[in-house]
Amino acid sequence: MPDDPRDQIGPALGKVTLPEREHSPWWQLGMRLMAALAILLGTLLLVYVERAGYRDGNDPEHNYQVDLVDALYYTTVTLSTTGYGDIAPVSERARLVNAFIITPARIGFLVLLIGTSLEVLASQGRDQFRIARWRNKMSDHVVIIGYGTRGRSAVDTLLNNGYTREDIVVVDPSAVALADARSDGVAVVTGDATRREVLMRAGVTRSSQVIICTGRDDSSVLATLTVRQLNPEVRIVVAVAEHENVPLMRQSGADSVITSSDAVGRLLGLSTLSPMLGSVMEDLLTYGEGLEVAERDLLLTEVGKQPQSLPDQVIAVIRDETVYRYFDPVVSQLARGDRLIVVRPARELPWAPRPGTHDEDSSVDEG
Template identity: 75%
Template sequence: MDPEPAPGVPRSPDPSAQHRGRSSHVSLPERNRSPWWELGRRLLAALGILVGTVLIVYLDRDGYQDGNDPDNVISVIDAIYYTTVTLSTTGYGDIAPVTDTARMINAFVITPARIAFLVLLIGTTLEVLASQGREQFRVARWRRKMGHHVVVVGYGTKGRSAVDTLVNNGLSRDSVVVVDPSPLALQDAHADGLAVVTGDATRREVLRRAGVAEAEQVIITTDRDDSNVLATLTVRQLNPDAWIVTAVREQENAPLMKQSGANSVITSSDAVGRLLGLSTVSPALGSVLEDLLSYGDGLEVAERDLLVSEVGRQPQSLPDQVIAVVRDEKVYRYFDPVVTLLARGDRLIVVRPARELPWAPRPGTHNEDVAE
């Protein structure tokens, strides 16, 4: 068993995970097998049709006539020759079936085999070429559209919940890129309609493929604090301006994550523990907090612009329940003397109904003038 690291020191990366991350590729959400695997499989099927037809012709060689051989002897070479020119629809006519049995076999066995041979060989080749070109075009188009997107490192429970929250708040799934080395994560992300870069996010090349340098936000949610630290450092090197949100399992690693360049650090184990404790001490308070963290019904926490009609008013006097005010990129609690009166450019953190109700309208959602 590996020894536990000292407090504040994250574990070292898993060497096997690093090895898996050395090769990465962009994978868009579409279930495809390798085109070359498909080509090889169908070529083998075409070869099987060819060999089977040669055997049929050779075993029934007495039913064929060779116009170029006075002795009319059909050899193995003749059977191969007749099969190839017949399946390829060339049909020179120098070897031809003459008996009723041979003609029936040609009509009901060799003719369907010819059709299958052409479909497998020519059709598959065109399909492979078209599939490769189509996939390269899709990836190139995807790269051109990337910019100001969100990169999610790790597609476990936390990563999926983060993506669901982003999508529920209006972000397009086309603007989300998942980075994860796991085949299971690849399958899950594709099922959710997300593009995936397979590889280890602590490696610079993998993050480059995900377009981290042009990303607006990066969410890092792997299950290891050491991997999160290395990924945060690498992301910050590639993109000094990205907003990085990182999850840590242990609170003692949160300062280290901040020093690595994370703008926001969420302690998953402590947050769950506090919610469990509050739900035990006060079940009503726990249910309210769970309601705030869920999406779609009940209450939600949201950020919105200040309206022109709200300038100069106190936060407590607004229709929404204001809990904080964002001014000059700093967050103030609603009772802070600095934000006693609201000013242009402020943004509000509010608690409001998740769905607008007739008796509870949602200011800022009806084309009101914004106090920018």
Template identity: 75%
Template sequence: MAGDLLDQSVGSARGTVSLPDQPRSPWWELGRRLLAALAILLGTVMLVYVDRAAYVDNNDLPGRAVGLIDAFYYSTVTLSTTGYGDIAPVEPHARLLNAFIITPARIAFLVLLIGTTLEVLATQGREMFRVARWRKNMGDHVVIVGYGTKGRSAVETLVNNGYDRDNIVVVDSSPLAKTDANNDGLTVIPGDATRRSTLRTAGVGRASQVIITTDRDDSNVLATLTVRQLNPDAWIVSSVREQENAPLMKQSGANSVITSSDAVGRLLGLSSLSPMLGSVMEDLLTYGEGLEVAERDLLVSEVGQQPQSLPDQVIAVVRDEKVYRYFDPVVTQLSRGDRLIVVRPAKELPWAPRPGTHDEDFAADEED
């Protein structure tokens, strides 16, 4: 019995057809439904005119037949529920036609004409209100230029580290990327990221960070130049496919440049020479499992200690906006205000508690 039910559910699932939505302009939808309402009106006019002998106009002279204009007038006031009563059906079959054909047509007419108009206007107004509210509240956000594989991975990393999706804006001209980003709960600005108007719409001038990840180095360079002109203070991270373009990207204003082809090539080479080393490097780049590379604040209890003596594996120290390797003599002893680049378990473990998760005091807070 259970097997039969399972087979039926699987069969019904296999028989389900899910077609993609076809987005259309609300004005196109309004025009289409207005044409349908006009078709109902004209159909009613023809029905009344063909059967005009069964109608009487109380305002006309006795014996005068209902004409085409009278049929149009009667259909208009009937479908709009005005109903002045000067023209009325007098034959039994005409009254039946009014009850079973014209009355349903009246309902359909009102739904199409009035309901659709209100729906379109309400949708447009609601969308304008949402956009205005978004523009007012947007600031110190992250702009992702390009929502391909690299852009999606960057967003996933930000979200997994506690960043709110509402503070991430995607810029991409691809309709497919727009659909994917919207489905992921992100705001999308469709357009060319090398144009000032597109970047202004995305609020680049008020963004705290901009990540540029298109598939073309020339587009990345031009987008970086434009972003830097619009926002001299934003932290710009850009990707390039070829290492030879990295210096040009730096000169264009990027704070950090990631060479995708070289990074993949090095990982492939390490995996070939030492499969175990390659797996460790892949683990460091994968979020949520095994090991992770992270930046954290210095705790009060860690001030004055050596980087090698901390529970986390410290690989670098950030001091005065400069990065020092853990073995550099400048950071032999940790000082207030330092930040640590560490390798640590991706999840807090009983035998390796993550600093900063047990109500410890941060050195930066103590200093303030």
């Protein structure tokens, strides 16, 4: 399944796409102001050099001659289209310069000033419209709190397993995380995830799952409490650094708690005791190559069979929201509605269907 629905359209043949340079609004405004100033100074220089061809109708004492101040005055009123008419070109050369140089400069000057204002207003209106439409459509999405290494890995895993970028919202206060999430094409809410208003903007009340990986256990506890208060039904998965904080995280409302330090330490220990076993464990946790651990529906053709007899290597069975090991007598025969936790090749095979990608009938009752 493509990560982005737009990938289904296919690229246009022969189309060349170049990377776009992103600049801040202040940089763009500064460049436009500098261009406007350049037009102003250039026009002033033209008028002052040709000052003998201009006459100031309000200055009889100086024989109606134009000086630098008069040239600056004429330039500003001309470029702004005010045009009081007290200073006017009288020579043929000055009139030609006004017609073919100063008039286009006036148009460019106005385009810069008016275009900047219109672009700011249009950009703000466009962004507000897009955000409003996104909020109306956002439902049953996944909220990722914290976009560090673990957060990005979680997003990659979701994208590789059928989610689209439109199904994911990232919450993080860091400007670096904001830039990373934008470059990855997911929606971002900037702010502290322990604050209700920030989580409300991320649509937590309408989300189906929340993944919390802030990097600090105290922040994760506060975020979990706030999320659970806003949405009592959402599934919350939290990563903690210390195993001793697992009970506290569960009491705070987390449905599943992953201890990152223990997991890394166990992999290090296994790799030391048995390098090959450590490699296998790392392979199971790596998506897209070798082996993978996956959850899938039980097919109708598999009902009544033993877990060990299936083509997939079944390691656990989920029945009535309870996980049983494959050798547990309770699941010695598979029943309708069971779900399987299996180890299988990462590359999809006909005998190892992923839910939703084949036409096999599931044993789960629909409707």
